[in-house]
Amino acid sequence: MPDMLARLYDVSDPAPLIQRAADAGYKVRRLEPWDRDTLREFTLANFDKLWAVEADRAFLQTPITGYVATKDAEIVGFGVWECTRRGFFGPTGVREDLRGSGLGAALLLSCLRSMYEAGYGYAVIGGVGPAKFYEKTVGAFVIPGSEVGVYEALNEIRGEPI
Numbered sequence: 001m002p003d004m005l006a007r008l009y010d011v012s013d014p015a016p017l018i019q020r021a022a023d024a025g026y027k028v029r030r031l032e033p034w035d036r037d038t039l040r041e042f043t044l045a046n047f048d049k050l051w052a053v054e055a056d057r058a059f060l061q062t063p064i065t066g067y068v069a070t071k072d073a074e075i076v077g078f079g080v081w082e083c084t085r086r087g088f089f090g091p092t093g094v095r096e097d098l099r100g101s102g103l104g105a106a107l108l109l110s111c112l113r114s115m116y117e118a119g120y121g122y123a124v125i126g127g128v129g130p131a132k133f134y135e136k137t138v139g140a141f142v143i144p145g146s147e148v149g150v151y152e153a154l155n156e157i158r159g160e161p162i
Contacts, residue, residue, distance in 0.1 A: 003146035004125040006089070006138045008116035014109035021069065021106050026076065028106045030114075031058060031066040035075070039068065042075040043093070051091045057083040067110040069094065069103045079107035081115055081123070085150055089115065089123045105137050112138060127151045 018028045031039065036059045043052040058066035058080040066080035077094035084090065089111055094104045115123050125134055126149065134140035 001127045001129060001147070001151075002131070003143045003149050004128050004131060004134050004140040005143050006112060006123045006125060006134065006140040008112055008120055008123055011112045011116060011138055012109055014106055014113055017102055017106035017109060020102055024101070025071055026103060027070050028067060028103070028110060029070070030110075031064045031068050031078070031080075033059065033064070035068055038075055039066075039078055042078065043091075046095055047091070047093050051093070054083045054091050055080050065111075065114070067107050067114075069107060077103045077107055079104075079111045081111045084126055085124070087115075087120055087122070087124055088150075089125050090127075104133070108134075108137055 014028075021028050036056065039055055040052045043055050055066065055078065058064055061082055065082040066078060068075055069077035076098055077092075079089070079092035081089045089108070092104065092107055092111070094101070094107070112123055124143070125140055128134060128140075128142075131140075131142060
């Protein structure tokens with residue numbers, strides 16, 4: 001899976017998507033230290049151990065480099081950055097039954113806006129699966145020759161071809 005690049009100075013304000021989520025009963029907010037165990041449980045239940053390990057790294061930063069979507073204090077989605085490498089966005093995910101609800105876009109824009117505010121001009125979206133989502137939402141584009149990148153060792157762990 002290739003990496004993509006997003007221009008952070010072009011990223012839209014996440015506020016309208018955050019408000020849309022609030023109108024539907026969801027809250028999108030920055031992760032707090034007490035979210036760590038719950039986020040780990042969410043990633044293990046809905047994604048995989050490697051994503052949980054990566055997302056843990058967001059809690060080592062000050063401020064924490066991630067956002068969460070919740071409903072009634074239950075995590076339903078997350079997005080983190082600066083976990084795999086500096087300047088990288090991800091991993092990110094929304095519970096399967098809520099995909100297409102706009103929560104993923106709200107989390108993505110929140111993270112990318114924070115990256116811009118931290119001084120980045122661009123973000124690498126590593127090992128992208130749904131490229132069309134990132135193209136549509138933030139105008140990201142595939143980085144030529146990035147099919148084998150920093151995730152080469154991860155592919156070896158998973159037993160996937162490089």
